[in-house]
Amino acid sequence: xxxxxxxxxxxxxxxxxxxxxxxxxxxxxxxxxxxxxxxxxxxxxxxxxxxxxxxxxxxxxxxxxxxxxxxxxxxxxxxxxxxxxxxxxxxxxxxxxxxxx
Numbered sequence: 015x016x017x018x019x020x021x022x023x024x025x026x027x028x029x030x031x032x033x034x035x036x037x038x039x040x041x042x043x044x045x046x047x048x049x050x051x052x053x054x055x056x057x058x059x060x061x062x063x064x065x066x067x068x069x070x071x072x073x074x075x076x077x078x079x080x081x082x083x084x085x086x087x088x089x090x091x092x093x094x095x096x097x098x099x100x101x102x103x104x105x106x107x108x109x110x111x112x113x114x115x
Contacts, residue, residue, distance in 0.1 A: 066084075
């Protein structure tokens with residue numbers, strides 16, 4: 015939902031007030047929803063090992079690797095779903111993939 019149409023969903027909210035499931039009502043709204051809390055594994059950024067090759071950033075399907083001034087930063091865990099693709103592509107072992115704990 016767009017910023018203007020956000021609503022607080024409570025136990026009293028009628029199903030008629032909700033958007034239909036599977037329908038994207040606004041383009042680019044993924045940042046509006048924190049989806050990282052259901053992952054069972056998570057990537058851990060090891061900054062000392064990182065060579066800033068940027069191979070991890072384009073493969074992240076959740077845009078959970080922020081880049082600032084041409085350098086990658088630590089993970090955005092609010093949106094990371096724990097797929098591990100970033101750890102697979104890192105040639106410097108700068109991303110550990112561990113159980114969520």
